[in-house]
Amino acid sequence: MAGAGEKRGLSVTTEAGVGLDRDGGVLRIGLDRPERRNALDAAAVRRIVGALEDAATDDALRVVVIESRGPDFCSGADWVASNTAGGARPRPGSVQRRTALQAHRLIQLITEVQLPVVAVVRGHAAGLGFQLALAADFTVAAESSRFWEPFLTRGFSPDSGATWLLPRLVGIARAKELMLLGRRLSGAQAAEWGLIYRAVPDAELDSAVAVLVETLGQAATVAVGLTKRLVNRGLELGLTEAMQDEAFALELTSRTADFREGLVAFRERRPPDFSGR
Template sequence: MTESDLGIDSVVGNGVLRITINRPQRRNSLDRDATHRMVELIDAAPSDESVRAIVITGAGDHFCPGADLTSANERGDRRPRIGHLERALAAGAHRLIQTIWETQLPVIAGVRGVAAGLGCNLALVCDYVVAARSASFWYPFAARGFTPDSGSTFLLPRLVGTARAKQILMLGRQIDGATAFEWGMVTELVDDGDLGAAVDRIAAEFAAGATVAVGLTKWAVNHALELDLAHAMHQEAMVEELAIRSPDFKEGIAAFHDKRPPNYTGR
Protein backbone atom coordinates (compact mmCIF):
# COMPACT_ATOMS: atom_id res chain seq x y z
CA MET A 1 0.00 0.00 0.00
CA THR A 2 1.45 3.38 -1.02
CA GLU A 3 1.47 6.59 1.01
CA SER A 4 -1.20 7.98 -1.29
CA ASP A 5 -3.39 4.96 -0.55
CA LEU A 6 -2.93 5.60 3.16
CA GLY A 7 -3.82 9.26 2.76
CA ILE A 8 -0.50 10.48 4.16
CA ASP A 9 1.83 12.43 1.87
CA SER A 10 5.42 13.14 2.84
CA VAL A 11 8.38 14.91 1.29
CA VAL A 12 11.78 16.02 2.56
CA GLY A 13 13.36 19.23 1.32
CA ASN A 14 15.51 22.05 2.68
CA GLY A 15 15.92 20.26 6.00
CA VAL A 16 12.20 19.82 6.58
CA LEU A 17 10.04 16.68 6.60
CA ARG A 18 6.57 17.76 5.48
CA ILE A 19 3.71 15.44 6.38
CA THR A 20 0.31 16.18 4.85
CA ILE A 21 -2.88 14.41 5.87
CA ASN A 22 -4.66 13.93 2.56
CA ARG A 23 -7.86 11.94 3.03
CA PRO A 24 -10.52 14.10 1.36
CA GLN A 25 -13.07 11.29 1.39
CA ARG A 26 -12.91 11.37 5.20
CA ARG A 27 -12.20 15.12 5.64
CA ASN A 28 -8.67 14.17 6.80
CA SER A 29 -9.80 12.00 9.71
CA LEU A 30 -7.20 9.37 10.63
CA ASP A 31 -7.77 5.64 10.43
CA ARG A 32 -5.44 3.02 11.87
CA ASP A 33 -3.19 2.73 8.82
CA ALA A 34 -2.80 6.49 8.35
CA THR A 35 -2.00 6.92 12.04
CA HIS A 36 0.62 4.16 11.92
CA ARG A 37 2.21 5.73 8.84
CA MET A 38 2.54 9.07 10.60
CA VAL A 39 4.19 7.34 13.56
CA GLU A 40 6.66 5.63 11.21
CA LEU A 41 7.60 8.89 9.49
CA ILE A 42 8.08 10.89 12.69
CA ASP A 43 9.88 8.06 14.49
CA ALA A 44 12.38 7.68 11.64
CA ALA A 45 12.98 11.40 11.09
CA PRO A 46 15.73 11.94 13.73
CA SER A 47 17.81 9.19 12.11
CA ASP A 48 17.86 11.12 8.83
CA GLU A 49 20.45 13.82 9.36
CA SER A 50 19.05 15.82 6.47
CA VAL A 51 15.87 16.39 8.51
CA ARG A 52 16.02 19.21 11.04
CA ALA A 53 12.32 20.06 11.45
CA ILE A 54 8.92 18.47 10.83
CA VAL A 55 5.76 20.14 9.50
CA ILE A 56 2.28 18.62 9.80
CA THR A 57 -0.63 20.03 7.77
CA GLY A 58 -3.93 18.91 6.33
CA ALA A 59 -4.78 19.06 2.64
CA GLY A 60 -7.85 21.07 1.65
CA ASP A 61 -10.12 22.96 4.02
CA HIS A 62 -9.50 21.06 7.28
CA PHE A 63 -6.56 20.00 9.41
CA CYS A 64 -7.96 16.81 10.99
CA PRO A 65 -11.39 16.17 12.52
CA GLY A 66 -10.07 13.29 14.61
CA ALA A 67 -10.11 9.53 14.38
CA ASP A 68 -11.98 7.91 11.51
CA LEU A 69 -14.67 6.19 13.57
CA THR A 70 -16.66 5.21 10.47
CA SER A 71 -13.75 3.23 9.07
CA ALA A 72 -13.07 1.62 12.44
CA ASN A 73 -16.68 0.44 12.71
CA GLU A 74 -16.57 -1.10 9.24
CA ARG A 75 -14.04 -3.77 10.22
CA GLY A 76 -16.67 -6.41 11.02
CA ASP A 77 -19.61 -7.37 13.16
CA ARG A 78 -17.76 -9.69 15.50
CA ARG A 79 -17.61 -8.25 19.00
CA PRO A 80 -13.95 -7.72 20.03
CA ARG A 81 -12.69 -9.00 23.35
CA ILE A 82 -12.63 -6.70 26.37
CA GLY A 83 -9.81 -4.17 26.34
CA HIS A 84 -9.77 -3.68 22.58
CA LEU A 85 -10.18 0.11 22.83
CA GLU A 86 -7.29 0.52 25.25
CA ARG A 87 -5.07 -1.63 23.05
CA ALA A 88 -6.07 0.23 19.90
CA LEU A 89 -5.39 3.64 21.48
CA ALA A 90 -2.01 2.53 22.82
CA ALA A 91 -0.93 1.28 19.39
CA GLY A 92 -2.45 4.13 17.39
CA ALA A 93 -3.53 7.59 18.56
CA HIS A 94 -1.62 7.52 21.83
CA ARG A 95 1.54 6.30 20.17
CA LEU A 96 1.30 9.12 17.61
CA ILE A 97 0.96 11.82 20.27
CA GLN A 98 3.78 10.31 22.35
CA THR A 99 6.07 10.08 19.32
CA ILE A 100 5.65 13.79 18.55
CA TRP A 101 6.16 14.66 22.22
CA GLU A 102 9.37 12.64 22.47
CA THR A 103 11.05 13.29 19.11
CA GLN A 104 14.08 15.54 19.44
CA LEU A 105 13.12 17.57 16.39
CA PRO A 106 10.89 20.65 16.37
CA VAL A 107 7.42 19.87 15.03
CA ILE A 108 5.28 22.63 13.51
CA ALA A 109 1.54 22.33 12.88
CA GLY A 110 -0.26 24.45 10.30
CA VAL A 111 -3.97 24.42 11.12
CA ARG A 112 -6.90 25.61 9.05
CA GLY A 113 -10.51 24.56 9.42
CA VAL A 114 -11.47 21.84 11.89
CA ALA A 115 -9.08 20.27 14.39
CA ALA A 116 -11.17 17.99 16.61
CA GLY A 117 -10.49 15.19 19.08
CA LEU A 118 -7.30 13.41 18.06
CA GLY A 119 -6.82 16.12 15.42
CA CYS A 120 -6.90 18.79 18.10
CA ASN A 121 -4.25 17.01 20.16
CA LEU A 122 -2.23 16.34 17.02
CA ALA A 123 -1.94 20.11 16.68
CA LEU A 124 -1.48 21.02 20.34
CA VAL A 125 1.27 18.48 21.00
CA CYS A 126 3.41 20.18 18.34
CA ASP A 127 6.10 22.62 19.42
CA TYR A 128 4.87 25.53 17.29
CA VAL A 129 1.27 25.85 16.12
CA VAL A 130 0.34 28.29 13.38
CA ALA A 131 -3.44 28.66 13.14
CA ALA A 132 -5.47 30.31 10.40
CA ARG A 133 -8.38 32.48 11.46
CA SER A 134 -10.71 29.80 10.07
CA ALA A 135 -9.31 27.24 12.53
CA SER A 136 -11.69 25.65 15.02
CA PHE A 137 -10.52 23.52 17.95
CA TRP A 138 -13.03 21.09 19.40
CA TYR A 139 -13.07 18.24 21.91
CA PRO A 140 -16.40 16.48 21.26
CA PHE A 141 -15.80 13.55 23.61
CA ALA A 142 -18.08 14.27 26.61
CA ALA A 143 -20.70 15.89 24.38
CA ARG A 144 -20.92 12.55 22.54
CA GLY A 145 -21.10 10.45 25.70
CA PHE A 146 -17.52 9.27 26.10
CA THR A 147 -14.31 10.53 27.66
CA PRO A 148 -11.23 12.33 26.27
CA ASP A 149 -8.23 10.45 24.94
CA SER A 150 -5.01 11.04 22.97
CA GLY A 151 -3.51 13.31 25.63
CA SER A 152 -6.43 15.71 26.04
CA THR A 153 -6.31 15.80 29.84
CA PHE A 154 -2.53 16.25 29.82
CA LEU A 155 -2.04 18.81 27.06
CA LEU A 156 -5.00 21.14 27.40
CA PRO A 157 -4.77 22.07 31.14
CA ARG A 158 -1.09 22.85 30.68
CA LEU A 159 -1.88 25.28 27.88
CA VAL A 160 -5.06 27.00 29.06
CA GLY A 161 -5.35 26.19 32.77
CA THR A 162 -7.66 23.83 34.61
CA ALA A 163 -10.83 25.96 34.56
CA ARG A 164 -10.78 26.56 30.81
CA ALA A 165 -9.74 22.97 30.12
CA LYS A 166 -12.78 21.71 32.03
CA GLN A 167 -15.03 24.09 30.11
CA ILE A 168 -13.67 22.88 26.78
CA LEU A 169 -13.56 19.18 27.65
CA MET A 170 -16.67 18.76 29.79
CA LEU A 171 -19.03 20.98 27.79
CA GLY A 172 -17.59 20.35 24.33
CA ARG A 173 -17.08 24.04 23.62
CA GLN A 174 -15.64 24.80 20.17
CA ILE A 175 -12.80 27.33 20.27
CA ASP A 176 -12.16 29.55 17.26
CA GLY A 177 -8.69 30.50 16.07
CA ALA A 178 -8.65 33.95 17.67
CA THR A 179 -9.70 32.58 21.07
CA ALA A 180 -7.21 29.72 20.80
CA PHE A 181 -4.45 32.27 20.26
CA GLU A 182 -5.67 34.46 23.13
CA TRP A 183 -5.81 31.48 25.49
CA GLY A 184 -2.36 30.16 24.54
CA MET A 185 -3.46 27.04 22.68
CA VAL A 186 -1.61 28.13 19.53
CA THR A 187 1.60 30.05 18.96
CA GLU A 188 0.66 32.27 16.04
CA LEU A 189 -2.58 33.41 14.35
CA VAL A 190 -2.59 34.42 10.68
CA ASP A 191 -5.04 35.09 7.88
CA ASP A 192 -5.96 31.96 5.94
CA GLY A 193 -4.11 33.13 2.85
CA ASP A 194 -0.91 33.59 4.87
CA LEU A 195 -0.88 30.18 6.57
CA GLY A 196 1.46 28.43 4.14
CA ALA A 197 4.00 31.25 4.14
CA ALA A 198 3.94 31.49 7.95
CA VAL A 199 4.53 27.76 8.35
CA ASP A 200 7.36 27.85 5.79
CA ARG A 201 8.99 30.77 7.62
CA ILE A 202 9.02 29.01 10.99
CA ALA A 203 10.11 25.69 9.47
CA ALA A 204 13.03 27.40 7.71
CA GLU A 205 14.04 29.11 10.94
CA PHE A 206 14.08 25.82 12.84
CA ALA A 207 15.86 24.05 9.97
CA ALA A 208 18.63 26.65 10.10
CA GLY A 209 19.00 26.35 13.87
CA ALA A 210 21.32 24.35 16.11
CA THR A 211 19.36 21.11 15.79
CA VAL A 212 20.97 19.26 18.69
CA ALA A 213 20.47 22.16 21.10
CA VAL A 214 16.91 22.77 19.88
CA GLY A 215 16.00 19.09 20.29
CA LEU A 216 17.55 18.83 23.75
CA THR A 217 15.77 22.03 24.80
CA LYS A 218 12.44 20.56 23.69
CA TRP A 219 13.14 17.38 25.62
CA ALA A 220 14.12 19.29 28.76
CA VAL A 221 11.04 21.55 28.67
CA ASN A 222 8.64 18.66 28.11
CA HIS A 223 10.12 16.56 30.88
CA ALA A 224 10.50 19.46 33.32
CA LEU A 225 6.71 19.69 33.51
CA GLU A 226 6.79 16.75 35.92
CA LEU A 227 9.84 17.82 37.97
CA ASP A 228 10.55 20.07 40.93
CA LEU A 229 13.03 22.94 40.55
CA ALA A 230 16.09 21.03 41.74
CA HIS A 231 15.52 18.13 39.37
CA ALA A 232 14.69 20.47 36.48
CA MET A 233 17.99 22.32 36.94
CA HIS A 234 19.88 19.02 37.16
CA GLN A 235 18.24 17.99 33.90
CA GLU A 236 19.25 21.33 32.34
CA ALA A 237 22.86 20.72 33.34
CA MET A 238 22.85 17.26 31.82
CA VAL A 239 21.43 18.32 28.45
CA GLU A 240 23.73 21.34 28.34
CA GLU A 241 26.67 19.00 28.83
CA LEU A 242 25.52 17.15 25.72
CA ALA A 243 24.83 20.31 23.72
CA ILE A 244 28.28 21.83 24.23
CA ARG A 245 29.85 18.76 22.65
CA SER A 246 28.12 19.45 19.32
CA PRO A 247 29.81 21.13 16.33
CA ASP A 248 26.94 23.62 16.20
CA PHE A 249 27.88 24.83 19.69
CA LYS A 250 31.40 25.53 18.51
CA GLU A 251 29.99 27.34 15.46
CA GLY A 252 27.71 29.43 17.66
CA ILE A 253 30.61 30.53 19.85
CA ALA A 254 32.80 31.28 16.81
CA ALA A 255 30.00 33.31 15.19
CA PHE A 256 29.51 35.32 18.37
CA HIS A 257 33.25 36.00 18.55
CA ASP A 258 33.40 36.98 14.87
CA LYS A 259 30.22 39.12 15.10
CA ARG A 260 28.50 37.21 12.27
CA PRO A 261 25.38 35.06 11.91
CA PRO A 262 26.01 31.39 12.75
CA ASN A 263 25.99 28.78 10.00
CA TYR A 264 24.57 25.74 11.77
CA THR A 265 24.72 22.33 10.12
CA GLY A 266 22.44 20.42 12.47
CA ARG A 267 25.25 18.42 14.03
Protein backbone atom coordinates in the same frame (compact mmCIF):
# COMPACT_ATOMS: atom_id res chain seq x y z
CA MET B 1 -8.86 26.07 -0.16
CA ALA B 2 -6.25 23.36 -0.61
CA GLY B 3 -3.48 23.00 1.91
CA ALA B 4 0.21 23.56 1.38
CA GLY B 5 0.72 19.82 1.05
CA GLU B 6 -1.33 19.67 -2.14
CA LYS B 7 0.94 22.20 -3.79
CA ARG B 8 3.93 19.95 -3.12
CA GLY B 9 2.27 16.92 -4.66
CA LEU B 10 1.95 14.91 -1.48
CA SER B 11 -0.60 12.69 -3.19
CA VAL B 12 2.23 11.17 -5.25
CA THR B 13 3.71 9.61 -2.10
CA THR B 14 0.47 9.02 -0.24
CA GLU B 15 -0.30 5.70 1.44
CA ALA B 16 -3.14 5.09 3.90
CA GLY B 17 -4.24 8.68 3.46
CA VAL B 18 -0.91 10.12 4.62
CA GLY B 19 1.68 11.69 2.33
CA LEU B 20 5.38 11.92 3.17
CA ASP B 21 7.46 14.54 1.42
CA ARG B 22 11.17 15.08 2.12
CA ASP B 23 12.51 18.52 1.22
CA GLY B 24 16.12 18.78 2.35
CA GLY B 25 16.08 18.80 6.15
CA VAL B 26 12.30 19.17 6.33
CA LEU B 27 9.94 16.21 6.58
CA ARG B 28 6.36 17.07 5.63
CA ILE B 29 3.63 14.74 6.84
CA GLY B 30 0.47 15.47 4.87
CA LEU B 31 -2.97 14.29 5.97
CA ASP B 32 -4.61 13.41 2.68
CA ARG B 33 -8.17 12.12 3.17
CA PRO B 34 -10.16 15.27 2.41
CA GLU B 35 -13.29 13.25 1.67
CA ARG B 36 -13.22 12.17 5.38
CA ARG B 37 -12.11 15.60 6.59
CA ASN B 38 -8.70 13.98 7.16
CA ALA B 39 -9.97 11.68 9.90
CA LEU B 40 -7.24 9.24 10.91
CA ASP B 41 -7.89 5.51 10.84
CA ALA B 42 -5.50 2.89 12.25
CA ALA B 43 -3.49 2.60 9.02
CA ALA B 44 -3.00 6.37 8.81
CA VAL B 45 -1.85 6.56 12.43
CA ARG B 46 0.61 3.71 11.87
CA ARG B 47 2.09 5.52 8.87
CA ILE B 48 2.58 8.75 10.83
CA VAL B 49 4.02 6.86 13.80
CA GLY B 50 6.47 5.10 11.49
CA ALA B 51 7.50 8.39 9.90
CA LEU B 52 8.14 9.99 13.30
CA GLU B 53 10.10 6.98 14.54
CA ASP B 54 12.30 7.17 11.45
CA ALA B 55 12.68 10.94 11.86
CA ALA B 56 13.89 10.51 15.44
CA THR B 57 17.07 8.78 14.21
CA ASP B 58 17.60 10.69 10.96
CA ASP B 59 20.58 13.01 11.46
CA ALA B 60 19.81 14.91 8.26
CA LEU B 61 16.38 16.09 9.40
CA ARG B 62 15.91 19.42 11.16
CA VAL B 63 12.14 20.08 11.13
CA VAL B 64 8.92 18.06 10.92
CA VAL B 65 5.77 19.68 9.50
CA ILE B 66 2.29 18.18 9.89
CA GLU B 67 -0.12 19.68 7.37
CA SER B 68 -3.20 18.70 5.40
CA ARG B 69 -4.91 18.67 2.03
CA GLY B 70 -8.42 20.01 1.68
CA PRO B 71 -10.41 22.48 3.77
CA ASP B 72 -9.82 20.80 7.17
CA PHE B 73 -6.79 19.84 9.21
CA CYS B 74 -8.10 16.72 10.95
CA SER B 75 -11.55 15.78 12.22
CA GLY B 76 -10.13 13.26 14.68
CA ALA B 77 -9.97 9.48 14.79
CA ASP B 78 -12.06 7.66 12.21
CA TRP B 79 -14.45 5.88 14.59
CA VAL B 80 -16.70 4.83 11.73
CA ALA B 81 -13.87 2.83 10.17
CA SER B 82 -12.69 1.35 13.46
CA ASN B 83 -16.18 0.16 14.40
CA THR B 84 -17.10 -1.34 11.04
CA ALA B 85 -13.86 -3.09 10.05
CA GLY B 86 -14.57 -6.68 9.16
CA GLY B 87 -18.31 -6.12 9.39
CA ALA B 88 -18.48 -6.35 13.19
CA ARG B 89 -17.76 -4.16 16.18
CA PRO B 90 -14.45 -4.90 17.95
CA ARG B 91 -14.76 -7.02 21.05
CA PRO B 92 -14.80 -5.29 24.46
CA GLY B 93 -11.34 -4.25 25.57
CA SER B 94 -10.02 -3.60 22.08
CA VAL B 95 -10.09 0.19 22.46
CA GLN B 96 -7.87 0.32 25.54
CA ARG B 97 -5.45 -2.19 24.01
CA ARG B 98 -5.14 -0.46 20.65
CA THR B 99 -5.24 3.18 21.74
CA ALA B 100 -1.93 2.88 23.59
CA LEU B 101 -0.25 1.75 20.37
CA GLN B 102 -2.08 4.11 18.03
CA ALA B 103 -3.36 7.58 19.00
CA HIS B 104 -1.49 7.67 22.30
CA ARG B 105 1.76 6.54 20.71
CA LEU B 106 1.35 9.22 18.06
CA ILE B 107 0.98 12.03 20.60
CA GLN B 108 3.90 10.74 22.65
CA LEU B 109 6.18 10.67 19.61
CA ILE B 110 5.34 14.26 18.67
CA THR B 111 6.36 15.41 22.15
CA GLU B 112 9.42 13.13 22.38
CA VAL B 113 11.10 13.40 18.96
CA GLN B 114 14.08 15.72 19.34
CA LEU B 115 13.12 17.85 16.35
CA PRO B 116 10.80 20.85 16.24
CA VAL B 117 7.33 19.81 15.06
CA VAL B 118 5.18 22.41 13.30
CA ALA B 119 1.44 21.86 12.79
CA VAL B 120 -0.41 23.85 10.13
CA VAL B 121 -4.14 24.15 10.88
CA ARG B 122 -6.88 25.33 8.58
CA GLY B 123 -10.52 24.39 8.94
CA HIS B 124 -11.43 21.99 11.74
CA ALA B 125 -9.05 20.40 14.24
CA ALA B 126 -11.23 18.13 16.35
CA GLY B 127 -10.51 15.36 18.84
CA LEU B 128 -7.26 13.67 17.85
CA GLY B 129 -6.73 16.50 15.37
CA PHE B 130 -6.95 19.00 18.23
CA GLN B 131 -4.42 16.98 20.23
CA LEU B 132 -2.02 16.88 17.27
CA ALA B 133 -2.07 20.68 17.32
CA LEU B 134 -1.61 20.80 21.10
CA ALA B 135 1.31 18.36 21.09
CA ALA B 136 3.21 20.11 18.29
CA ASP B 137 5.91 22.54 19.32
CA PHE B 138 4.60 25.28 17.05
CA THR B 139 1.03 25.29 15.75
CA VAL B 140 0.20 28.01 13.26
CA ALA B 141 -3.50 28.27 12.46
CA ALA B 142 -5.72 30.25 10.18
CA GLU B 143 -7.76 32.71 12.21
CA SER B 144 -10.97 31.14 10.90
CA SER B 145 -9.97 27.58 11.87
CA ARG B 146 -11.95 25.73 14.53
CA PHE B 147 -10.69 23.74 17.51
CA TRP B 148 -13.11 21.36 19.19
CA GLU B 149 -13.16 18.48 21.69
CA PRO B 150 -16.28 16.57 20.60
CA PHE B 151 -15.92 13.58 22.92
CA LEU B 152 -18.61 14.19 25.54
CA THR B 153 -21.08 15.48 22.96
CA ARG B 154 -20.75 12.04 21.37
CA GLY B 155 -21.12 10.19 24.66
CA PHE B 156 -17.56 9.05 25.39
CA SER B 157 -14.54 10.38 27.28
CA PRO B 158 -11.50 12.18 25.84
CA ASP B 159 -8.31 10.46 24.77
CA SER B 160 -5.07 11.16 22.88
CA GLY B 161 -3.70 13.21 25.76
CA ALA B 162 -6.49 15.79 25.97
CA THR B 163 -6.86 15.52 29.75
CA TRP B 164 -3.10 15.97 30.22
CA LEU B 165 -2.36 18.61 27.61
CA LEU B 166 -5.27 21.00 28.07
CA PRO B 167 -5.00 21.68 31.84
CA ARG B 168 -1.29 22.39 31.46
CA LEU B 169 -1.87 24.84 28.63
CA VAL B 170 -4.98 26.73 29.78
CA GLY B 171 -5.68 25.65 33.37
CA ILE B 172 -8.35 23.38 34.80
CA ALA B 173 -11.35 25.71 34.42
CA ARG B 174 -10.87 26.33 30.71
CA ALA B 175 -9.89 22.70 30.10
CA LYS B 176 -13.22 21.61 31.58
CA GLU B 177 -15.04 24.20 29.48
CA LEU B 178 -13.51 22.74 26.35
CA MET B 179 -13.98 19.08 27.26
CA LEU B 180 -17.15 19.00 29.38
CA LEU B 181 -19.10 21.71 27.56
CA GLY B 182 -17.65 21.14 24.11
CA ARG B 183 -16.87 24.81 23.46
CA ARG B 184 -15.43 25.46 20.03
CA LEU B 185 -12.61 27.96 19.60
CA SER B 186 -11.54 29.81 16.48
CA GLY B 187 -7.87 29.85 15.60
CA ALA B 188 -7.69 33.44 16.82
CA GLN B 189 -9.23 32.46 20.18
CA ALA B 190 -6.95 29.43 20.52
CA ALA B 191 -3.95 31.73 20.14
CA GLU B 192 -5.40 34.21 22.66
CA TRP B 193 -5.87 31.38 25.17
CA GLY B 194 -2.29 30.21 24.71
CA LEU B 195 -3.31 26.86 23.20
CA ILE B 196 -1.28 27.37 20.03
CA TYR B 197 1.74 29.34 18.94
CA ARG B 198 0.08 31.74 16.48
CA ALA B 199 -3.02 32.50 14.42
CA VAL B 200 -2.78 34.48 11.19
CA PRO B 201 -5.23 35.69 8.54
CA ASP B 202 -6.20 32.77 6.34
CA ALA B 203 -4.46 34.14 3.25
CA GLU B 204 -1.17 34.48 5.19
CA LEU B 205 -1.03 30.96 6.63
CA ASP B 206 1.34 29.37 4.10
CA SER B 207 3.76 32.31 4.10
CA ALA B 208 3.84 32.46 7.92
CA VAL B 209 4.59 28.75 8.11
CA ALA B 210 7.31 29.06 5.47
CA VAL B 211 9.12 31.72 7.52
CA LEU B 212 8.87 29.65 10.71
CA VAL B 213 10.08 26.44 9.05
CA GLU B 214 13.01 28.27 7.47
CA THR B 215 13.96 29.73 10.86
CA LEU B 216 13.80 26.34 12.59
CA GLY B 217 15.62 24.66 9.70
CA GLN B 218 18.56 27.02 10.18
CA ALA B 219 18.71 26.63 13.97
CA ALA B 220 21.12 24.59 16.09
CA THR B 221 19.14 21.36 15.78
CA VAL B 222 20.76 19.39 18.61
CA ALA B 223 20.26 22.25 21.05
CA VAL B 224 16.69 22.77 19.84
CA GLY B 225 15.84 19.10 20.32
CA LEU B 226 17.38 18.86 23.79
CA THR B 227 15.74 22.11 24.90
CA LYS B 228 12.38 20.72 23.77
CA ARG B 229 13.07 17.60 25.84
CA LEU B 230 14.03 19.68 28.89
CA VAL B 231 10.87 21.77 28.74
CA ASN B 232 8.54 18.79 28.31
CA ARG B 233 10.23 16.68 31.01
CA GLY B 234 10.51 19.67 33.31
CA LEU B 235 6.73 19.77 33.72
CA GLU B 236 6.97 16.60 35.79
CA LEU B 237 10.27 17.18 37.65
CA GLY B 238 11.40 19.09 40.69
CA LEU B 239 13.98 21.87 40.36
CA THR B 240 16.94 19.69 41.33
CA GLU B 241 16.11 16.99 38.78
CA ALA B 242 15.39 19.57 36.08
CA MET B 243 18.76 21.23 36.60
CA GLN B 244 20.50 17.86 36.47
CA ASP B 245 18.88 17.31 33.08
CA GLU B 246 20.03 20.78 32.02
CA ALA B 247 23.62 19.94 32.93
CA PHE B 248 23.42 16.74 30.87
CA ALA B 249 22.04 18.61 27.86
CA LEU B 250 24.63 21.37 28.23
CA GLU B 251 27.42 18.79 28.18
CA LEU B 252 26.11 17.39 24.90
CA THR B 253 25.37 20.69 23.16
CA SER B 254 28.71 22.22 24.12
CA ARG B 255 30.41 19.46 22.11
CA THR B 256 28.49 20.11 18.88
CA ALA B 257 29.76 21.73 15.71
CA ASP B 258 26.96 24.28 16.05
CA PHE B 259 28.27 25.37 19.45
CA ARG B 260 31.69 26.03 17.93
CA GLU B 261 30.11 27.87 15.01
CA GLY B 262 28.06 29.97 17.43
CA LEU B 263 31.20 31.07 19.28
CA VAL B 264 33.05 31.91 16.07
CA ALA B 265 30.06 33.84 14.70
CA PHE B 266 29.80 35.81 17.95
CA ARG B 267 33.48 36.67 17.82
CA GLU B 268 33.23 37.68 14.17
CA ARG B 269 30.00 39.61 14.76
CA ARG B 270 28.00 37.78 12.11
CA PRO B 271 24.92 35.53 12.10
CA PRO B 272 25.79 31.88 12.78
CA ASP B 273 25.59 29.34 9.97
CA PHE B 274 24.41 26.25 11.85
CA SER B 275 24.71 22.83 10.23
CA GLY B 276 22.42 21.03 12.67
CA ARG B 277 25.29 18.91 14.00
